[in-house]
């Protein structure tokens with residue numbers, strides 16, 4: 349399996365190189381050259397298998413023999429042994445045809461752990477094989493950062509630098525990033541918003557001397573390895589609900605478009621998915637784009653679902669590439685428009701292709717609080733604000749007789765203030781995080797300027813080529 353850039357001007361790479369590259373050298377995102385497929389018979393054979401077994405079956409075509417099967421199996425087993433639920437991502441029924449897929453049983457209580465625990469092991473393995481080290485940078489609106497720090501802490505082949513927007517993440521999220529005692533971890537509070545952090549990360553990748561000088565790698569969902577690992581739970585869920593002999597719909601709380609793009613990949617691989625529904629908060633750029641065909645940035649609004657306070661939705665580029673039948677020149681044009689004027693138009697044919705695959709809806713702050721309250725009253729189930737967005741939008745997109753699964757992307761205890769205000773319940777952190785709020789914090793505050801961040805990374809990274 350080879351990987352190509354969405355902008356068509358970077359070298360085509362194999363799995364391990366695409367994994368270590370993070371962002372392609374032309375600023376694009378890597379995607380597989382073709383989608384591997386599983387037959388209905390092969391999908392049916394996944395029924396009753398463990399999460400780990402399904403992961404191996406679904407992910408092997410992407411790795412394509414670049415890592416020996418036994419080594420890859422061990423990585424999968426170790427990654428998912430960190431989860432506190434035997435099913436890894438359990439499914440909870442909340443209505444006759446409504447389900448919540450709990451993706452928050454990992455160490456940092458968000459869906460990011462699912463991919464990050466595997467990604468860290470894959471990267472470590474590749475670096476060890478090659479006798480190399482890497483400098484990892486990541487931007488976070490709250491959850492990616494904690495998950496990445498947890499997964500990479502103490503690994504001596506990597507130094508990790510996580511950029512988070514100062515004052516714009518929840519106190520629990522902040523402490524998951526700032527209380528690590530590992531010397532290879534650097535939490536950086538950036539005076540800006542998530543989009544500023546993400547732009548800085550992309551600019552570091554586009555600065556070739558810097559990129560090569562510190563052997564830069566990335567762990568955001570711009571890295572194909574992140575998307576790939578998230579494809580697995582669409583398969584485990586669908587087969588648990590009667591797939592592939594029945595179509596399942598999914599609603600996904602969406603920000604950077606990584607999680608829902610993984611659903612699209614599952615569909616491309618042959619999983620019968622009915623509706624794929626994008627659920628946004630007040631930062632509804634994706635819902636507006638699907639309606640109007642114009643991707644147009646607006647000022648970011650702070651909401652009770654801070655992890656989704658995003659305007660530049662990185663993985664939408666992967667979808668554009670698909671919708672334009674993989675014509676990279678059209679993607680380059682759109683991305684140049686975005687850079688220049690903060691907007692681009694999607695051609696009619698491509699928009700139609702996108703609308704055939706996706707629906708979208710938005711939840712206001714009032715909807716979020718109302719959903720947390722009503723779901724608790726009706727079912728006894730406590731949602732976090734991000735998952736509540738999904739449940740609110742899912743309800744408007746359900747089809748009678750057809751299962752609708754909402755991805756529950758975070759544990760309510762990560763956002764106690766919003767959850768308490770909506771439900772009256774103060775959700776407790778699990779025992780392993782019980783002392784989180786009294787642990788000592790360690791982080792640096794930086795201006796959102798490329799040179800300042802690069803200087804910091806250069807001074808602290810233990811690699812210099």
Ligand SMILES: Cc1ncc(COP(=O)(O)O)c(C=O)c1O
Nearest residue numbers: 491602603604605606607655757
């Ligand atoms: C809790 C939570 N829900 C949803 C999202 C959105 O996921 P994606 O960026 O993959 O669209 C994020 C962050 O991205 C998140 O942290």
Ligand SMILES: N[C@@H](CCOP(=O)(O)O)C(=O)O
Nearest residue numbers: 488489490491492568569655
């Ligand atoms: N919501 C994310 C934003 C970054 O998304 P990623 O999936 O591209 O890493 C976060 O919590 O940091």
